[in-house]
Amino acid sequence: MASSASGRAGRGLPSPAAAAAAVLLVLAGAAPAAGCYPRVFSFGDSLADTGNYAFVYSNDSGQPALRLPYGETFFHRPTGRFSNGRIVLDFIAETLGLPFVRPYLSGRNAGDFACGANFAVGGATALSPDFFRDRGFDGMGDRVHLDMEMKWFRELLDLLCPGNLAGCADMMNQSLFLVGEIGGNDYNIPLLSRVPFKKIRTFVPSVVAKISSTITVSISFFCSCCSC
Incomplete structure (x- = not known):
């Protein structure tokens, strides 16, 4: 068994040329x-926030994402991201x-958003506090x-x-929309506050419906601009 496993391990190790070829294939696939x-x-929410959190809370608020070690490995400073570097x-x-x-x-101004905008905020919920x-x-x-x-x-x-929202037609048609991650805080905040699990489960249909309606509204907004 040992020699068989060793043989499999040996055969599984890529040669430098094979490794280089694999890297080139990955890069070629990413280029388009x-x-x-x-x-x-x-x-x-926090898994998608690229810095709105820093504007919702001041730097002296003591919020964790606004102090090291958050941001230390790539930006070398806190940016409001809930990561020590970049996020997805x-x-x-x-x-x-x-x-x-x-x-x-x-x-x-409009020029600041030439490449889009991120509306995600750390701690955000799908449903309103009300x-x-x-x-x-x-x-x-x-x-x-x-x-x-x-x-x-x-x-x-x-x-x-x-x-003239119709003037946004080309922009909307060529934009990538990402919704989520969102909804986790609707459960974990009540859970950490000792709200009974049975009651928290009743929130699920409303959370799912809100996320679904947000996506639907986004599509409807797109269609109203683009006359689809």
């Missing part, structure tokens, strides 16, 4: 992605040949939620296409 989409619009959205933008997606709250208050849980505070992120998106479209 560049230029596919000239801009990205993203919605979500950063790699998607990089693969598309785009700059990192700008946090919506960091922009001031949903939870109506069900007897007041622990959500005034955190950002999907309806608020969609409101920011509509405000951005008004900035990019003032008075």
Whole structure:
């Protein structure tokens, strides 16, 4: 058995030439992605936030993502990302040949959003705090939620296409939209506050419906601009 395993291991080790060929194949496969989409619009929570968190909370707020070791390995400083380096959205933008997606709250004019915008905020929920208050849980505070992120998106479209959303048709047609990750905080915040699990399970249909409706509204918005 030992010699057989050893033989399999030996045969499994790639030669330098094979390893180089594999790398070239990966690079060749990634190359066509560049230029596919000239801009990205993203919605979500901490797993997608590229810095809005830093504008929602001040640097002296003591929030974990606004101090080291967050950001130390790539940016060498905290950026509001919930990572010690880049997040998945950063790699998607990089693969598309785009700059990192700008946090919506960091922009001031249309030119700032030439390559899209990120509306995700760390700690965001799918459902609004009012949903939870109506069900007897007041622990959500005034955190950002999907309806608020969609409101920011509509405000951005008004900035990019003032008075004429139809003028956004080409832009919308060539944009990549990402929704999520979102919804986890709708469960884990009540769970950490000792809300009974049985009650938390009743939130699931509403969370799923909100995420689904956000995607549907995004598509409808796209169609209204593009007359599809």
